[in-house]
Structures are given as C-alpha cells and as structure tokens.
Amino acid sequence: MPPYVNGLPLPPMSDFEHLAPDFQKKVFSFAQSLADEMVQEDQSTAPSSEELLKPYQPEKGVIGTYRRGPRAGKIGDEAPRMTVSNMPQMPIGMDGFAQGGEFLHQGVGFPGFPALSALAKRGDYQNILTAKVDGVLRSFGEWQPHDTLDSKVDKKQVDELNAALKEFNVLSFLRDLVSHETIYGMGFGLVTMRGDDGPDGETETPLTLTPHKMGKGNVKGFRAIDPTWISPDAYNTQSAASPWYYKPQAWWVQGTSYHASRCMTLITRPVTDIYKPAYNFSGVSLLFMAKPYVDNWLKTRDNVTALLSTMRTMALTTNFDQVLSAEGRMRMKKRAREFNAARNNMGLMMIGKDETLTNITTPLSGLDRLQAQALEQICNITQMTVMEFTGNQPTGLNASSDGALRLSDDRKKSYRTLHLEPIIQRISDILQFHLWGKRLIELGAVKWVWDPISEPPPREKADMDLQYARGLSDAVDQGILSAEDARRALLRSGNRLSLGIEEEDSHDLGGEEENP
Incomplete structure (x- = not known):
C-alpha cells in the first residue's frame, strides 16, 4: 500500500514532476520533518561526551546491584542497595578539561573498571601486561639468614617458612596482584581464614598478629580479587591527623565487609587525595596511560598499510x-x-x-622509520625495552643496548623491593602463626633474597666465579683478608667453586704457617 499525505497517495517518482506545485511543497515538507525526527532519535540514543564523563548515575549505565550486609554492631540494619556502573567518573573541577573527551583520550581519567578490563584483550596491551608480569615475577625467591655461618636462626624453621610460601602458592598470588595492578591501577588481595565464609565469620574485625587471634593452622589461603568487585567502605576525609585519612578502613567485596588489615593492596602509581574517590581508591592504570601511544601506533600502522x-x-x-x-x-x-x-x-x-x-x-x-618510532613510544611510557615488548628486534629500531637492559633490570629490582617485599613480609608473618602458633623468626634475623632477574651465559658465569675466587686469593696473599674470612666470603657468595668446602669445617685454609 503506498504512503499517504493528507489523505492523498504519493505518486511514483516518474510522475512527480507533473503534480501541482502546492502538493509538491507538501511532500517536501513531509519528507523534511520525517528526516528531522530520525536525526533527533539518533542523537538521543547516542550519549554526548559530557554525559559520558559525569560521575556514576544510578539510572544510566548500571551493570548490577547488590545489597550490603548488616553493619557490625547493628544486626539487621542493612545499608542501602549499592549500584555498579560502567559509566566513567570525573572529579570535581575537571569539567573544562573534559570537553571533547580530552579527559579520557589522554589516558588521564578513570574510565571505569569494565573499560580497563576490555583493554587487556587487545594484543598490544596484552604484550605490555605479559612483559610487566613476567619481567618482575618470572622467578621467586626465599628467606635466608643474614649470616649463613653464625646465624642464631634455626635453619629448619626457615626452610619450613619457605615451604609454606610454596604450599600457599604465594608466587601465583603475587603475579595476579601485579597483573591487576597493571590493568586496573590496583592489585587487591584477601587473607582468608577458616570459618570466614560461615555465619560466625569475623571479616569485619582487625586481623591482629597475636596467638589469641591467629590460631595454629587457621590460614585458609591468599586470594587476589578483581578490583571490579570491590569498593571502599569507610574512610576519613575530615581529620588529616587520622591514620585513615583518605585511606579505607574497610572494603566491600561482593557485599561482604573486610577490615583493611585482612586486605593487601598493591598500588605503584597512586593519585592525589582529591582524585582517590573518583578512582575508587585505585591508582593509575599502566594500560590506560599507554592508550594514547597505542592509539598513535595503531593509526600509524593502518595508514602505512x-x-x-x-x-x-x-x-x-x-x-x-x-x-x-x-x-x-x-x-x-x-x-x-x-x-x-x-x-x-x-x-x-x-x-x-x-x-x-x-x-x-x-x-x-x-x-x-615513522612506524618504528610510533612503536618505540609505547616502550617509552611503559619503561621497557623494545626487545621486552615485541619479543624481537623490529626493523628500523636500534638494538637494545647493554645499558638499557641493565636499567630495565634495575627498575624491576626496585619494583620488587619497594612494592612486593612488604607484601611478602606480611604474608610470612601470618604464615608463622599458621605454622607454629606464634612468631619464631623476628624481622631482621632473616633477609629475603630474590632469584636473579636474568642469568648470564654459563661461560660468563664460570669466568665471574673464577675472577671472584682469584680476587679473594690475592687479598689473602697481600694480608688484607685471612684465609678464614676468604672462606666465609666464598661460601656466602654462592660461588660454585665453594661446593667442596663444608660449612662445619672451620680450620684455617692458609695452612699451618704461623707468625713467630
């Protein structure tokens, strides 16, 4: 059936020119109004950039809802239902910077955890993630006494603690934390105790390292939680002298409140206090920081093709x-x-x-050269070498120098020492109560020794061991060190030339020659 205008059917286009001018104007007016309505409908369905940059709104972009459990001390008094949204948040005062989407385009804002999770699915971002996690935690380490010969620490206890770290798969736990921190800007982990998932669970109480609180064999495990499912419960914004000033005292994890002492957070790129609520108290995502550079690389690659x-x-x-x-x-x-x-x-x-x-x-x-420079910019912002990012040496880029490789190793060592060792120390303290019901190894009696980030070739390693042993021998010949001191230094260094020396053997290796 043909369409009608004012009760009259529209004629075929071939006969349109023969119609009266007044009727032609009516047809044109009808077509123009219909086109305007279609344009308005399209504009109403597509949100503007300003709308996308508004804080979370319950009526828009809601992913799901959940109701918080009863608060401690208020049995039956439930908090209001919480909403989880995929809409980006914007701190106060960023309206001008947010015009035209500049806030998110430059990798500065917080686009929301769902958007950050989607970035990791692309190959270029996945290379950044893999290079970061594998570079820092390709291998693990162990606790060792500060002095392997004169230490008062029971070596058997140290071995049991190292075995517990492997039993609870702490390396995998740390890898998940580093992975989440690279994607979301924060790695979040929980210390789960036996009975926490029951009706008498004490997740809202502090986890104090005392025999009364930490019973022997009570640790259930360590679990890394995707930051998408967490939110801060309570924090102080009034008293700057408070230890909880802009620091969550408790966290909501899928409707369950956990005291901060039961949580472990890994944030290596923190934001200032005024931005913390907008970032859900996480840091800056490394993947999102690299987004402008990855976009430039993809655009350059497509244009060259x-x-x-x-x-x-x-x-x-x-x-x-x-x-x-x-x-x-x-x-x-x-x-x-x-x-x-x-x-x-x-x-x-x-x-x-x-x-x-x-x-x-x-x-x-x-x-x-232009394409290689666009790729090299990604390595600059992520502070990794081209070899680490690509897995090979692309044409047009200089080979990674020894200085660049050493600098990359130094950054990984710094990351381990500053950000991961405090978490390992906290886990080890908890595991001591799990193993023995009390703390037997005090802080300072042992040291954490990481496995080397990169191993030299066997021939180079053998030459290094030989040169080190020759240096000790020359120091003994010149009277700088005694033979016993050289022997101890050789044992502590892990030199393979010391394999034939027994730790219990304490005789002077310099022979029976005595000074008169």
Whole structure:
C-alpha cells in the first residue's frame, strides 16, 4: 500500500514532476520533518561526551546491584542497595578539561573498571601486561639468614617458612596482584581464614598478629580479587591527623565487609587525595596511560598499510564535456570500469588517441622509520625495552643496548623491593602463626633474597666465579683478608667453586704457617 499525505497517495517518482506545485511543497515538507525526527532519535540514543564523563548515575549505565550486609554492631540494619556502573567518573573541577573527551583520550581519567578490563584483550596491551608480569615475577625467591655461618636462626624453621610460601602458592598470588595492578591501577588481595565464609565469620574485625587471634593452622589461603568487585567502605576525609585519612578502613567485596588489615593492596602509581574517590581508591592504570601511544601506533600502522595499497594511482586524461549529459555520464562510468578491468599486468589496456595515461607513485622512503618510532613510544611510557615488548628486534629500531637492559633490570629490582617485599613480609608473618602458633623468626634475623632477574651465559658465569675466587686469593696473599674470612666470603657468595668446602669445617685454609 503506498504512503499517504493528507489523505492523498504519493505518486511514483516518474510522475512527480507533473503534480501541482502546492502538493509538491507538501511532500517536501513531509519528507523534511520525517528526516528531522530520525536525526533527533539518533542523537538521543547516542550519549554526548559530557554525559559520558559525569560521575556514576544510578539510572544510566548500571551493570548490577547488590545489597550490603548488616553493619557490625547493628544486626539487621542493612545499608542501602549499592549500584555498579560502567559509566566513567570525573572529579570535581575537571569539567573544562573534559570537553571533547580530552579527559579520557589522554589516558588521564578513570574510565571505569569494565573499560580497563576490555583493554587487556587487545594484543598490544596484552604484550605490555605479559612483559610487566613476567619481567618482575618470572622467578621467586626465599628467606635466608643474614649470616649463613653464625646465624642464631634455626635453619629448619626457615626452610619450613619457605615451604609454606610454596604450599600457599604465594608466587601465583603475587603475579595476579601485579597483573591487576597493571590493568586496573590496583592489585587487591584477601587473607582468608577458616570459618570466614560461615555465619560466625569475623571479616569485619582487625586481623591482629597475636596467638589469641591467629590460631595454629587457621590460614585458609591468599586470594587476589578483581578490583571490579570491590569498593571502599569507610574512610576519613575530615581529620588529616587520622591514620585513615583518605585511606579505607574497610572494603566491600561482593557485599561482604573486610577490615583493611585482612586486605593487601598493591598500588605503584597512586593519585592525589582529591582524585582517590573518583578512582575508587585505585591508582593509575599502566594500560590506560599507554592508550594514547597505542592509539598513535595503531593509526600509524593502518595508514602505512593503506598507503602501501594506494601507492600507485593511474590517471586517465579524457574529455569531460560528455559529463554534462546523462548519457555522457553513463559512457564515462563504463569507460572507467573497462579501464580498471584491464589495468593489471595480465591484460591488454587500450586508450583512445585523445586520452593520456599517467602513473602517479607515492614515495615510500621513511615510512619504516615513522612506524618504528610510533612503536618505540609505547616502550617509552611503559619503561621497557623494545626487545621486552615485541619479543624481537623490529626493523628500523636500534638494538637494545647493554645499558638499557641493565636499567630495565634495575627498575624491576626496585619494583620488587619497594612494592612486593612488604607484601611478602606480611604474608610470612601470618604464615608463622599458621605454622607454629606464634612468631619464631623476628624481622631482621632473616633477609629475603630474590632469584636473579636474568642469568648470564654459563661461560660468563664460570669466568665471574673464577675472577671472584682469584680476587679473594690475592687479598689473602697481600694480608688484607685471612684465609678464614676468604672462606666465609666464598661460601656466602654462592660461588660454585665453594661446593667442596663444608660449612662445619672451620680450620684455617692458609695452612699451618704461623707468625713467630
């Protein structure tokens, strides 16, 4: 059935020109109003950039809801239902910077945990994540007495503590924390105790390291939680002298409140206090910091690929006077199709005597360097070498120097020492109560020794051991060290040349020669 306007059917287009002018105006008016309505509908369904940058709104972008459990001391008094949203948050005072999406485009804002989780699915971001986690925690370490020969610490207890770290798979726990911290800006872990999931669980009470609180064998495990499912419960914003000033005293984890002493957070790129609520008390995501540079790399890569496809253009000069008529336009289009069908090297191309054929080629020199520089910018912001990011040495980029590799190793060692060792110390203190019901190894009696980040080749390692032993021997010959001191230094260094020396053997290796 044909459409109607004011009760009259619309005629076919071929007969439209024969209609009265007044009726033609009505048809045009109807079509224009219909088009305006369609444009308004499209604009209403697509949110503006300003709308996307508003704080979480319960009525928009809601992913799900949950109701918090009863508060401690208020049995049956439930807090209001919480909403989880995928809408970005924006701190107060960032309205001007947020115009046009600049707040998120520059990798500065907080786009929300769902958006950050989606970044890790792309190959370029996954390379950043893998290089970060594997570079820092490719291997683990162990507790060792400060002095392996004169230590008062029971070596058996140290071995039991190291075995407990392996039993509870602490290495995998730390890898999850580092992975979440790279993606979301925060790694969040829980200390789970036996009975926490029951009706008498004490998740809201502080976890004090005392025999009364920490019974023997009560530790259930250590679990890394995706930050998407957590939110701060209570924190102080009034008294700067409070230890909980802009620091959550408890966390909500899927509707259950956990005291902060039962939680472990890994944040290596923190934000200032005014931004912490907007960032859900997490830090800055490394993947989101790299987003502008990854976008530049992807755009450059696509443009180079498109340029390779269109580097050669054939220009056919012909008579365009025929375009003025409808029949001439048809002949021109037919000529263009015939030209494209015969332009490859396997066909015969014929042109008229009044036509001119020109080959226009775009120079490609320098494209490899531009593409390599776009890739190198990703390594600059993530502070890793090109070899670590790509797994090989791309053409157009200089090989990673020894200095760059050493600097990368130093940054990984610093990351281990500053951010991971405090978590290992906390876990080890908890495991001591789990093993023995009390703390037997005091802080300072042992030291945490990491496995080397990179091992030298066997021949280079053997030369290093030999040079170290020769240096000790020269120090003994010159009277700088005694033979016993050299022996102790050789044992502590882990030199493979000391394998034949027994720790219990305390005789002087310098022989029976005595000074008169």
